[in-house]
Amino acid sequence: MKRQLIYATIILAGLLFLAIPEFAGDYPLKPADFKRVHLRSGLFAERLKTTLETTIPHVLKMNEETGRIANFEKAAGLKKGKFVGRRYNDSDVFKTLEGVAYYLMLRKDPSIEKYMDNLISVIAKAQEKDGYLYTARTVDPENPPPGAGPYRWSNLFTSHELYNVGHMYEAAVAYYLATGKENFLKIAIKNADLIDRVFRQGKKCAYPGHQEIEIGLVKLYRVTGNKKYLKLARYFLDARGRCPFRRMFASDSDFAVYNQPEYMQAHKPVIKQKEAVGHAVRALYMYSALLDVGTAADIPIYIKTAKTLWKDIVEHKIYITGGVGSRSEGEAFGKPYELPNADAYSETCASIANVFFNHRLFLLTGDGKYVDVLERTLYNALLAGISLSGDHFFYVNPLESKGGLERKPWYSCACCPTNLARFLPTIGKYMYATGNNSIYITLFGQNETELAIADQKIHLLQKTDYPWDGKIKIEIFPEKSSVFTIFVRIPEWAIGKPIPGDLYRFKKQKKVRPELKVNSKPIPLKIEKGFVKITRKWSKGDVINLFLPMEVRRVVAHPLVKDDTDRVAFQRGPVVFCFEEADNGKDILNKVVSAEAKFSAEYKPSFLGGLVVLKGKAADGSILTAIPYFAWDNRTPGKMIVWIKEE
Numbered sequence: 245m246k247r248q249l250i251y252a253t254i255i256l257a258g259l260l261f262l263a264i265p266e267f268a269g270d271y272p273l274k275p276a277d278f279k280r281v282h283l284r285s286g287l288f289a290e291r292l293k294t295t296l297e298t299t300i301p302h303v304l305k306m307n308e309e310t311g312r313i314a315n316f317e318k319a320a321g322l323k324k325g326k327f328v329g330r331r332y333n334d335s336d337v338f339k340t341l342e343g344v345a346y347y348l349m350l351r352k353d354p355s356i357e358k359y360m361d362n363l364i365s366v367i368a369k370a371q372e373k374d375g376y377l378y379t380a381r382t383v384d385p386e387n388p389p390p391g392a393g394p395y396r397w398s399n400l401f402t403s404h405e406l407y408n409v410g411h412m413y414e415a416a417v418a419y420y421l422a423t424g425k426e427n428f429l430k431i432a433i434k435n436a437d438l439i440d441r442v443f444r445q446g447k448k449c450a451y452p453g454h455q456e457i458e459i460g461l462v463k464l465y466r467v468t469g470n471k472k473y474l475k476l477a478r479y480f481l482d483a484r485g486r487c488p489f490r491r492m493f494a495s496d497s498d499f500a501v502y503n504q505p506e507y508m509q510a511h512k513p514v515i516k517q518k519e520a521v522g523h524a525v526r527a528l529y530m531y532s533a534l535l536d537v538g539t540a541a542d543i544p545i546y547i548k549t550a551k552t553l554w555k556d557i558v559e560h561k562i563y564i565t566g567g568v569g570s571r572s573e574g575e576a577f578g579k580p581y582e583l584p585n586a587d588a589y590s591e592t593c594a595s596i597a598n599v600f601f602n603h604r605l606f607l608l609t610g611d612g613k614y615v616d617v618l619e620r621t622l623y624n625a626l627l628a629g630i631s632l633s634g635d636h637f638f639y640v641n642p643l644e645s646k647g648g649l650e651r652k653p654w655y656s657c658a659c660c661p662t663n664l665a666r667f668l669p670t671i672g673k674y675m676y677a678t679g680n681n682s683i684y685i686t687l688f689g690q691n692e693t694e695l696a697i698a699d700q701k702i703h704l705l706q707k708t709d710y711p712w713d714g715k716i717k718i719e720i721f722p723e724k725s726s727v728f729t730i731f732v733r734i735p736e737w738a739i740g741k742p743i744p745g746d747l748y749r750f751k752k753q754k755k756v757r758p759e760l761k762v763n764s765k766p767i768p769l770k771i772e773k774g775f776v777k778i779t780r781k782w783s784k785g786d787v788i789n790l791f792l793p794m795e796v797r798r799v800v801a802h803p804l805v806k807d808d809t810d811r812v813a814f815q816r817g818p819v820v821f822c823f824e825e826a827d828n829g830k831d832i833l834n835k836v837v838s839a840e841a842k843f844s845a846e847y848k849p850s851f852l853g854g855l856v857v858l859k860g861k862a863a864d865g866s867i868l869t870a871i872p873y874f875a876w877d878n879r880t881p882g883k884m885i886v887w888i889k890e891e
Contacts, residue, residue: 270466271539271607273677273684276693279349281672286690286709288671290853291627295668298634300347303340303665306654312337313363319382320369327383329656331392332404332454334379336662337363338411341428343665345418350669357423364419364428371431375438377412378405391499397442397450401492401502406452406480409435413460414666417467429467436464440472444479449487451480453508455526458533462540478537481530481546485513501574515545520557520577524569524589525659527553527577528597535604547608554605556580558617559745562598564799564813564886565628565820565873566621567641569594581747581804585644585887592629592638592660595621596667603674606686610679612774613744615686616736618674620743622687623711623818627874630664632853637661638877643886646833647825650881676704682729684775688716688790697728702782711817712847712856714738714792725783731775734758737818738792739771747802751812756793763787792817796843796858801887811887812837814858816845820873821858825882827869836863836889843870852878863891 283289307313311328316337318325344360347353371377376396380403381388393399400406409432416432419425439457442448458477465473489510491503505511507522509530520527531550538546560580562568567590570578575591598621606614629638636651639660654661675691677684681698688710695702703721710716720730738758742748760767760776763786769776778788797815801808814821823832843860851857858870876884 269539269542271604273607273610273679275603275607275673276676276678276695278346278670278672280695281675281691281693283672283689283691287711287855288689288691291668292671294632294634295665296347296351299630299661299668300340300343300665302635302653303336303658303661304344306658306661307337307340310654310658313366315379315383316363316366316370319379320366322366322369325383327380327389329389331380331389331402332408332657332659334377334408335404335411335456336658338408338415339659339662339666342411342415342418343662343667343669345415345422346666346669348419348422360419361425361427364431368427368431371434375434375436377409377431377435378403381405397448399492400450401453401508402499404452404454406439406457407454409439410452410457410460413457413464417460417463420467432460432464433468436461436473436476440476444472444476449483451483451487451510453502453526454523455480455509455530455533459529459536462533462536465540474537474540477533478541478543481514481533481537484508484510484530485516504574507574507576515549517549518552518556520553520561520568522577523575524577524594525575525591525597528568528594528601532597532600532604535601535608539608550601550605554601554614555745557598558743559747562617562743562747563588563590563625563643564620564742564748564801564815565590565624565641565643566598566617567595567625567643568598572640581802581806583801583805584807585885586642586646588640588642588644590625590641590643592626592641593663595626595629595641596663599626599667599674607677610684610731610773610775612686612733613736615733615774616744619687619735619818620737620820622674624820624873626667628876629660630668632875632878637664643822643873644833645884647881647883649877651877682731684731684733685718686733698726700724700726702728709847710792711819712794714794714817716790716792718788718790720782720786720788721784722782725781727779727781729777729779730782730788731777732760732788732790733775734760734769734771735792735818736774737797737815742797742799742815747805748799751798751800754793754795754797756795758793759789759791761789764789794845796845798890808887810890812890813887814843814870816856816858819856820886821870822873822876822884822886823868823870823888824876824879824884826879827871828866830883832883833885834889835866835868836891837861837868838863838891843868 312333317323380392391402393403413432416428420429461473461477489505493499501507509522534546534550561577569589570583572589599618602614602618625641628641631651638651675687678697692705700723705719708716794817799813799815825832841860843858845856847856852875862868
């Protein structure tokens with residue numbers, strides 16, 4: 245009877261794709277083309293410049309020096325030797341190449357393009373005849389590295405065979421869009437066709453231990469129009485929690501965590517999951533895939549599930565910095581309100597995945613609450629993952645350090661540096677979106693862009709020193725005077741809440757409110773779904789002025805967050821601040837602020853690249869200095885704290 249049940253489950257999972265309709269659509273809102281968002285100055289501009297000039301060359305160099313690229317040369321028969329590193333090292337190369345493709349969209353560089361083409365030719369030779377691509381096995385089929393499994397697809401929970409190529413699909417699509425060349429795309433298609441034959445068509449009931457291929461498959465579907473890739477993405481999603489789960493490892497082994505289906509979100513069918521559990525990056529990649537597949541194939545239950553999981557995260561499991569995944573064990577979500585500070589994991593990759601997830605939710609709904617979470621994560625937990633110099637990285641991002649944590653130039657598991665290299669070049673796409681004869685202004689920063697709506701192009705010029713200053717001027721230049729709608733985001737932190745939900749709140753409410761004007765005339769702040777909607781006949785030179793109050797605010801956590809009891813965090817605008825030993829001495833972890841002490845803000849143009857610092861008195865009368873959390877550990881290594889004791 246048990247065997248019959250297993251066979252029935254396998255057949256059911258194999259037939260699920262039959263319910264997929266014809267192409268249904270895409271996200272209602274379209275993100276800005278980041279190639280056309282020109283960041284002129286300010287924080288985003290500096291981070292982008294550093295990424296292009298330092299971070300991407302650095303990660304390329306490290307891929308070379310650590311043998312990751314040599315693994316492809318060995319698999320291609322161009323070099324001799326054993327596979328070097330971990331079974332998922334191919335993914336680091338693919339993520340880096342995706343970042344390089346975005347670099348080429350922003351800057352013409354024939355030498356870099358030639359480098360890409362040469363490396364792509366090596367990858368083509370490393371690919372086996374039927375399309376299989378996994379250097380960890382091809383280099384030495386008889387003795388693959390730990391976790392790879394003895395033969396193809398034999399150990400999907402740990403092997404990363406499908407995870408790796410998911411990143412390859414994303415890189416191949418990016419390079420095709422950057423250059424129009426199909427050399428990388430052909431490799432991806434050949435591999436995806438093999439996987440489709442083995443799993444979906446072959447009714448092999450299995451799924452990847454680490455989600456990612458689902459996102460890559462949807463991108464491959466969108467660029468090729470071939471529905472089988474969309475069907476395969478859904479096949480893998482629907483297999484979770486339905487295919488038989490085997491505990492394969494000894495309880496004392498390095499792979500024991502893979503014995504837990506919750507770790508890889510396989511404890512229930514995806515549409516029955518209501519709580520964010522397990523490995524945070526895997527989870528958020530899966531939630532993003534639910535939205536990708538749900539919109540493309542019109543599966544409302546996928547979208548409903550993703551929204552339910554988002555609510556669990558923002559109401560119970562997100563740090564004030566926007567970081568997620570509080571447990572180091574399993575790099576996982578904890579229980580509700582389990583948000584330790586010194587032991588916080590908050591992996592950089594999880595912050596990137598959190599931005600991916602919230603951006604998709606916004607594009608689907610047009611709701612600014614998702615941008616609120618995106619912005620908080622971007623300015624704090626995500627940017628903290630990389631040094632101001634662009635070549636040192638944090639894997640984990642705690643909210644308190646006793647002094648033993650420093651960024652490193654590389655990791656043996658290098659997912660975070662390479663993920664940053666592919667994320668940061670695309671910052672511009674998160675700043676705007678377009679819909680039906682509408683423009684959404686979502687993030688603020690000094691830039692100019694060109695957006696296409698209806699039958700014309702709209703040139704926008706944004707002038708601001710945000711996030712250090714709350715004055716934002718937006719000049720509009722349509723090709724012709726016409727009626728259309730501009731949605732201006734009013735961040736939730738500017739009207740009384742740090743983040744959606746009640747996990748955090750400002751200690752005292754302020755009376756200063758945002759102000760909005762068009763051509764110097766005040767506009768009522770009628771906020772719907774986080775935006776003020778302005779529909780009018782726009783002409784060249786029209787100006788929107790937005791003022792966002794930038795007071796220093798104290799944040800307190802929900803009483804059930806025990807680690808933050810009798811503590812406060814400081815926030816100004818979207819930026820969370822921390823107290824570092826370099827400014828406050830070795831006793832900073834024991835410092836106390838009085839309940840009434842006022843902290844002032846000062847912009848220092850020559851300090852750490854130019855940023856705002858806060859100053860105020862501790863209860864003992866000493867002066868305390870707080871800097872943006874993302875900027876800590878860029879000087880002398882030392883202690884740091886976000887949630888400081890309050891008298």
